[in-house]
Amino acid sequence: MNRNVIVLGAGMVGVSCALSLQKRGFTVTLLDRRAPGQETSYGNAGVLARSSIVPLxxxxxxxxxxxxxxxSHPALNLDWRRALTRPGWLLRFLWESRPSxxxxxxxxxxxxxxxxVARHRELMAAAGVSHRLRETGTLKLWRGEDGHAAAQAEHDFLKRHxxxxxxxxxxxxxxLEPALKPIFPAGLLTPSNASVDSPGAVTAAYAALFAERGGRIEQAEIRTLERKGDGWQAQTDKGLYEADLAILALGPWSGDLLAPLGLNSRLDVERGYHRHLRPEAGAALSRPVFDVDGAYFMAPMEQGYRIxxxxxxxxxxxxxxxxQIDQATASAREAFPxxxxxxxxxxxxxxxxxxxxPMIGEAPRHPGLWLAFGNQHIGFSTGPITGEIIASMICGETPPxxxxxxAPGRYIR
Incomplete structure (x- = not known):
């Protein structure tokens, strides 16, 4: 079996792939232009989203x-230049939303x-950051009276699953949350969700665990990825890295390395923003809350309350x-001091x-190149199982x- 691997991307998905392969005896090098957890995995609501099973x-x-x-709606901003640049992608995105x-x-x-939650709980214990885990669920809130029916419908849907x-x-x-202002007539508490107080710090802690176990972390700008004999090589601004296998987990930048290989994954991006605010003295939340009408999460974080x-x-x-973030901030101020x-x-x-x-599996026509990206809004939640799926497939085990x-083949031919 090939035992040397380079993992490109040190977000939650990449770090998880590195840990899962390391556990199986591979020699793993983790490459990224920034320190682990400082890109996409840094800027989320920190929710371990068991209930996120409905596609966008x-x-x-x-x-x-x-x-x-x-x-004008806070949930979406569409730059028409993007729509005109990639109309095929947007049409395919809408076509995929059909009921069938x-x-x-x-x-x-x-x-x-x-x-x-179970996978993160185990990893946090091993990395010594269990204190960052909150198993208090998440709270979804509606501002209108029609929220009662919406909350009940979601409750019934989740119960069926x-x-x-x-x-x-x-x-x-x-x-449940006395500091919230009484502007929400309906809500839904989902106890099986959990959250953390700093997703970037949790990702960094997992990477530190990987390093403690003998893994190699290199901070370098990745310029190209190409086949070299029976293996793969990544050219960076700090030199060449070679291995038997390559795992591409660069999130929204993954397509930049696939295009020169003649691979079009149909990958695109959704941008998002956050900012931290300080609460008034004595005001606190015990869990992240999602304001449906305001289209924002408000989550207690180490740095303040993240909107x-x-x-x-x-x-x-x-x-x-x-x-959108200005609208979200104004709405959050209406809900919480x-x-x-x-x-x-x-x-x-x-x-x-x-x-x-997400795209999880070996790239068509490119043996030894494994793809692990496209986890959209739940990459922080699903990084650990993505890593286990990749590692188990490489090793011929039954995936979890x-x-x-x-499968990458659904878009890459």
Missing amino acids: NNPGLWPKLTSYLGN QAAARIAALDSLTAST GIASEVLDRQGISA TSGVDLSLRDAPDNHR LEAVVGETWRGCRPTLPDSL ADPKPF
């Missing part, structure tokens, strides 16, 4: 499209999220557009494929989840 482009997207197109596809994709996501939740009225929400924005469908490297902004507003990218499922729905 589900059948419920269609009735909302008209309200999104004017770029929903059940299979929900089942696929369910297989990835089912063990999320074996996920417990509890519908709350205004009084129930106040009893996240909706999806920004702009070109990956376009200048910042703070419309917040004071000054702490630090700078952060922007990052989520890797997105047209069917909202059926890899067929995530």
